Each structure stands twice: as C-alpha cells, then as structure tokens.
Amino acid sequence: MFTIRQIAESLGAEAQGDLDLQIAGAAEPQDAEAGQIAMAMAPKYAEGLKAGSAQAAVLWEGADWKSFGLKAAIFAPRPRMTMSGVTAMLDRGQGFPSGIHPSAVVDPSAELGEGVSVGPLTVVAAGAKIGAGSVIGPHCYIGADAVIGREAQLREMVSIGARATIGDRFRAQPGARVGGDGFSYVTPEVSGAENARKTLGDQGEAKAQSWVRIHSLGAVTIGDDVELGSNCTIDNGTIRDTVIGHGSKLDNLVHVGHNTRVGNDCLLCGQTGVSGSVDIGNNVVLGGQTGVVDNIFIGDGVIAGGGTKILSNVPAGRVVMGYPGVKMETHTEMYKAQRRLPRLMRDIELLKKAVFK
Secondary structure, three states: OOOEEEEEEHHHEEEEOOOEEEEEEEEEEHHOOOOOOEOOOOHHHHHHHHOOOOOEEEOOOOOOOOHOOEEEEEEEEEEEHHHHHHHHHHHHOOOOOOEEEOEEEEEEOOOOOOOOEEOOEEEEOOOOOEEOEEEEOOOOEEEOOOEEEOOOOOOOOEEOOOOOOOOOEEEEEOOOOEEEEEOEOOOOOOOOOHHHHHHHOOOOOOOOOEEEEEOOOOOOOOOOOEOOOOOOOOEEEOOOOOOEEEEEEEEEOEOOOOOEEEEEOOOEOOOEEEEOOEEEEEOOOOOEEEEOOHHHHOOOOOOOOOOOOOOOOOOOOOOEOOOOOHHHHHHHHHHHHHHHHHHHHHHHHHHHHHHOO
C-alpha cells in the first residue's frame, strides 16, 4: 500500500486532495475500483473516469479533478514517464520464493552473492558467479564460469551459456537464451551462395557441397541495465564476444547474431533479426521485424521503421524504412509513385490509342 503523497513524491509530481489516501494498485479509468489509482493521463479518458469507481487518478495537467468526484489526483507533465514510475512502485513481482530451492542444482564451486534466490529445477554450473540480490527463476540454466551482476531478475526457463559476462540489474523474460553457438558454416570450395552474393544473382559453376561448422570460441558480454524479451536469442562470438551495451532493451523474438556489437541504450523491437558481425551504434531503434544483413555498421541514433530490411551501412542519425531500407522520405515518395502506377498505365494506353489513330 502506498499513499498518494508517497507516489507523488517518488515521481516528483504535483498532487492535490487527500494525500493520505492509500493505493494498492492501478487500473484503466473505467475499470478502477476504490483503492486503485486510475491512469487517466489525457482528456480522452474523462468519460472512463466517470464510469469507474476510482477515488484517485493520475491526470493530465490542468484537469479539473474535483469534477470527476475524485478525492485526490496526481498530475502528469510527461504521461509515459509517470506511467513508468507508478508501475515500478506497484509491481508485485512474480512471487518466486526466496532462498535456494531444494530441487535446484548448484555446483559447489559456484559463487552466489548475498540474498540470491534460485528457483526449482534450476542448474548453476561450475564456476558461475551470481551477484547479490539476484532472483533466478525456475528451470533456468547458468553455464560454467558465467558471471551475472547484482539484482538480476531471470524469469522461468532463461538460459545463460558458459563464460557469458552480464552486468548489474539484468532482466530476462521467459525463454530468453544467451550464448548459443553462432550460425557460422563454410564449404570446402566456393559455394553458390558466395557467388550469388558477389554477382547479385548468378551462382556460377559452384557444385553442391556439405556445410562445415565454424565453432564459437567467443562468448557474450552484456552491460548494465539490459533487458531481454521472451525467446530472445543472442549468439556467442566466433573469436571475439558478441556485445550488448548498457541500457539496451531487446524485445520478444529478437535475434542477435555472432560477433555483433549493439551499443548503449538501443531498442530492438519484436522479431528483429540482426546478422553476424554488425556494428550498431548508441541509441539506435530498430522497429518490429527489422532485418539487418551481416558485416555492416549502423550509426548512432538511427531509427528504422517496422519491417525495414537494412542491406547496407546507415550513417548516424538517419531515419530509414522499406526493402531495401532507404531514407524515410525517399521511401514515402517511392510508395506514392507505386500507388500512381495504375493510373499512369491507363494514361499510356489512352495515348497509344490516340497515336495509333
């Protein structure tokens, strides 16, 4: 339970009304009950407030909170930042038990910091180190000599491969995988795929061959405050480590290939796939289902719209979209031209008829 005063002070926000009113949760305005705070941070939620039973709400600046029958209100100058603070305070967690579960297998040589919890049927391999205050959920695997920093939170069935190095406050959703082998293979002689890449179409005289594995000798290095979504996968490097920088967030079903380096504070949205040996700068945003070809760089501050296929280097600060990825304004003009094609074809047919006559 938190009072309106405590919530407002933690957010650094203005509050009015009964500041000692206690709150146990948050809800949509129309669904909010007494004891919950209604999240109504724009005028479009006003009707919902009247339909719900909330006694307190987070409102937009300048809202007449008394007109909604509320006892207290907090005002949000930046709604989504306010949402972040409120949800952080009211998050009840997953209810994992504290301590080491009897069914967990923890190697005697592993080092667990103060207050570490390890869930049922989890395996912590030899030489692994887990920082203080970390919560390792059920059915997880922490590989040999892996290092995880303080206050990590691993949901169920997270797998951390051998020799991975992870910073503080790491968070991984169910099924995230760190440290699988890189998808790296070669043929004894030049393959059709290599020829097609050089010629952009012709396989040449290459013969069918079997693929030979290139083993992954590198691991994965992850910075502080990184979060991985469900079933996100990060491959080991071939020789050097694959790297995810501080503060980066990877959504569900994101894949990062071997040797790739992702900078600080990047956002990789759902189903994005990054090939091997890509250098991604800081503060890059790749929209959902973005694909990135191997051995290129993406500069700082780049934003790629959803579904973009990046096939060449992207300079810093550029906004790109499409297949292949081009400047957003160029893509828009191309799309407009494509929409005009049927009309242009009709005009050409009319011109042909006039000329033939």
